Amino acid sequence: MEFHSNIPAEVIAAYVAGLSAYVRDLTPILFVAALRDFEPDKDGAAERNEPPPRMLTLKEAADILGTTFYTVRRLVRAGRLPGHKVGQQWRVPMAAVKALAEVGED
Numbered sequence: 001m002e003f004h005s006n007i008p009a010e011v012i013a014a015y016v017a018g019l020s021a022y023v024r025d026l027t028p029i030l031f032v033a034a035l036r037d038f039e040p041d042k043d044g045a046a047e048r049n050e051p052p053p054r055m056l057t058l059k060e061a062a063d064i065l066g067t068t069f070y071t072v073r074r075l076v077r078a079g080r081l082p083g084h085k086v087g088q089q090w091r092v093p094m095a096a097v098k099a100l101a102e103v104g105e106d
Contacts (some may be wrong), residue, residue: 007032055084055091064097075100 012028015048020026058063059063062072063083076090081100 002040007035054094055086056097058083058090058092061092061097065101 009028012031016026016028016031019031056070058072058076059062062069065072072081072092073090075081081092082096083090085091
């Protein structure tokens with residue numbers, strides 16, 4: 001199987017096999033064509049060197065909001081405050097906590 005790329009055919013076949021569950025009618029030829037057309041970071045975010053958003057523990061968020069850890073955990077679990085689990089602990093964006101502190105909860 002000749003693909004005219006620097007990527008070994010076995011690697012392309014493995015990627016195609018893994019992605020075929022998500023991309024209908026994916027072939028090795030289409031995959032290589034997509035790789036050739038790919039332009040990473042079109043918006044230049046990497047060039048701006050933006051730091052990642054500051055994330056807080058639930059305890060830190062509770063301190064800022066003047067409430068308990070359990071209330072913040074309940075807000076995150078209910079989807080009313082964005083949060084991401086990192087290992088066994090939840091983290092919430094500082095910007096979301098500050099916004100909630102400013103406007104309060106309905």
